[in-house]
Amino acid sequence: MTEAARRDRKRADTDQQIRAVARALLVEHGAQGVTLRGIAREIGITAPALYRYYDSFEDLIQHVCSDICADLADELAAGLGLIPEEDTPGRVFAVCRGFRAWAIRHPREFSLVFATPAGPQAAATDPFGRIFLTVAGRVLATRTLVVPADPDVPPRLLADLTLFRATLLDSLAETGVAVPEHVFSLGTAYTMLRFWVRLYGQVALEVFGRFPFPVADAEPMFESMVAELATEVGLTAPR
Amino acid sequence: MTEAARRDRKRADTDQQIRAVARALLVEHGAQGVTLRGIAREIGITAPALYRYYDSFEDLIQHVCSDICADLADELAAGLGLIPEEDTPGRVFAVCRGFRAWAIRHPREFSLVFATPAGPQAAATDPFGRIFLTVAGRVLATRTLVVPADPDVPPRLLADLTLFRATLLDSLAETGVAVPEHVFSLGTAYTMLRFWVRLYGQVALEVFGRFPFPVADAEPMFESMVAELATEVGLTAPR
DNA sequence: CGACCTAGTGAACACCGTTTACCCACGAGC
DNA sequence: GCTCGTGGGTAAACGGTGTTCACTAGGTCG
16 A cells, blocks of 8 residues: 555656656746757656656646646735735735736746647636636635626626636635625626736736837836726725 | 849749748648748758758748738738728727737737747837837827826836837838827827737737636627727727 | 859758657565 | 566657758859
8 A cells, every 4th residue: 555655656756857847948948948858868767758647748738837827826825925815905916916027037937828829728727717716806805896887898798707707706615715796796707807908918018028119127017007907996006 | 134133033932932831831730830841842842942041940930920020010001091091090990900800810920929929129120010100100190199198107117118209200200101299298108008018918818718717709808998998098989 | 164153952960759669677466 | 476467667760850061953254
């Protein structure tokens, strides 16, 4: 019994080592620097051995993506832990700033995860979906925001939004956060969506250097965007 | 003389053929389907011959990117041609919708051009910069928009914005559009920047399928975003 | 005519993902 | 205690990649 367990643990160890080396190669040499042979070389085995752990190169990459998302989620959660639960604006700002800071510190991971066309997979299933959703959900659970009335959301979007809300409520329930249904209106869901669009656009453009002109210091623009977003949502900016 | 000219034209022809085939492979088989040997095979030569035209694979890709940007610019300009110059809101909407439509119709080109981290190159120099800037500039030249007063732009961004404005004014002057300096305030430049951030975020998320939940029909969200953006800028929605 | 340039070739190099056959240590069952 | 099966690992090979290098056919020019 313990023998089998020991073997399982060893397997899990090398598995984790594989992913760690893959990520190291990603951050050091870019996406095209991560290669099966390179990984194997680094951990002292041969390339075909990796097929004992992953079905293909693509499969490995996908698992690396999951790891990256999990790390991002952990970092955001840690940053959130420093802020009292009552300070809703502070928590929103922490998540936004944390996301930007992480993206700037990990541009290649960001590109891999957020700028690779994902098939029509259930986005909320993928590990990133959970980050934004649970974090946002927790913020949402602690205090109600000012959101547009339901009639203001585009009618053709209602079906998608109701499904979104249901998914998020389930996900929150799993993590033990109970959100009263009446707090989570469709307008709230719509607001979260718009929030994410602007946050993502700002950060992606900064990481990719795709502003329409060379921006030397993008931080003030980011800060003003977040502040604007916060006031639109009815939060007063902290300090 | 004409002999040399004829040779030059032949060279230019094959050069264009190379880029066309590269692009065809990109749209058919994705980014990793475009390969020097594949291109050479398709046009009936061998791979090393391509080095007579480009320094490296990377170099070729970069030129393909330029072509893509040029085509996008042409398409936007054509769409703009159908709308009378006086109809400023119509022109703004045409550019936004045109950008989204193009991105959805050419997802792989979009990924290549807009989601590949670009070095700290002069963004306004790259072919895309010109699209957004000249189109926006022309719209801007025909009528003045309602923009925030200069004091509202983040002070730390002033340096970047003044440089941006100067670059854009030069670029516009080159294409024969004269914009009075007093029309083009720093607030205007800032507005254009924010406009682009939201437009890009929306379109990129849709193309990459990275909304926080599966969105079946993203068009209503796009439309409402553009409408919101337009009213913020002081344009009344057309029709 | 001979010299020169230029687009193109063919072979080679090092690397890649992947498959196949094989090997060998080791725990399980008799 | 002896097999036997299994799972991690290896070596070799296949087809593919970007890139380099020596070389060649063909046209231009002095």
